[in-house]
Amino acid sequence: MNAPHTPLLQADALSVSLSGTPILDSLSLSFAPGGVYALCGPNGCGKSTLLRSLAGLIAPSAGEVRLAGEPLAAMPARARAKRLALLAQSHTQPPGLSVAELVACGRFAHGGFNHRLNADDRQAIERALALTGLAELAGRELSTLSGGQRQRAWLAMALAQGGEVLLLDEPTTYLDVxxxxxxxxxxxxxxxxxxxxxVWVLHDLNQAAAFSDELLLMKAGRLRARGTPDEIMRPELLKEVFDVDMWRLPDSHPPVCLPRYRTEAAWQPSA
Incomplete structure (x- = not known):
């Protein structure tokens, strides 16, 4: 087991270019075991590219990603998938697939596409369904589920892989509050x-602050700041990153910041 101070996942001087365009610029960061980390920043700053790089889906032009000290690039894809799972922004939904069949796809990392499910696989699938509250919907076709239920089904598939790291790219996209x-x-x-x-990419700063241990602010392919929600949710820092005037709600725990499209007076309690 990793010691608490030992990074479980880290990037060292990571640079990534896509179609000749630099996206990430010599980015170094690490994630300790058991933490929840939110990647935040304006559109186009490299959040999703970083997440896919951490998953080993994008080869860096310089630097490397390591998982528990081992270079990710040196790990076979199946071995990598047993350790970490990525939930992307959007999904291709095969027609006629049931919830249980989708979740079972998470076991491909353990035996390949022609693998016959064994007792360990079935236990992992049942556990993933239970953890996401989908056990009673296991036989339902995906297309009949609500948006929230479908998103939980994809999450269950990622959990069925059995890894220790979960990477989520805007998991709340298209969902109501x-x-x-x-x-x-x-x-x-x-x-x-x-x-x-x-490690998840979240656009809503207040949700990121409420559900994460640390926030990492990115801008133009670089890490601008990282820290606890209290350390990061500062109007002057958010103004620098997002170019939006913000106001922090007094005595809010976790911290809440709002755009200055209305005056502070409107938020003060009436006498």
Whole structure:
């Protein structure tokens, strides 16, 4: 087991270019076991590219990613998939697939596409369905589920891989606020109860602050700042990164920052 101070996942001087365009510029950061880390920043700053690089899906032009000290590039794809899982922004939904069949796809890392499910696989699938509250919907076709239920089904597939690191790229996209909070709470619960290390891209800063241990602010392919929600949710820092005037709600725990499109007076309690 990794010591608490030993990074589980880290990037060293990571640079990535896509179609000749530099996206990440000599980025170095690390993630300790059992933490929840939110990648935040304006559109186009490299958040999703960083996440895919951490998953080993994009080869860097310089630097490297290491998982538990081992270079990710040196790990076979199947071995890598047993250790970490990526939940992308959007998904291709095969027609006629049931929830249980989708979740079973998470076991491909353990035996390949022609692998016959064994007792360990079935146990992992049942566990993933239970953890995401989908056991009673296992036989339902994906297309009949609500957006929130479908997103939980994809999360269950990632959990079925059995890894120790979960990477999520905007997991609340297309969800209403109720299902956003449901998804965030589910993932945070998995972290607290099972020690899962989570790195997710979140656009809503207040949700990131409420559900994460640390926030990492990115700008133009570089890490601008990282720290606890209290350290990062400062109007002057957010103004520098997002170019938006912000105001921090007094005595808010976790911290809440709002754009200055209305005056502070509008938020003060009436006499």
């Amino acid at each position: 109720h299902h956003q909070l449901e998804m965030l709470s589910t993932v945070r619960g998995l972290n607290r109860e099972h020690g899962l290390t989570v």
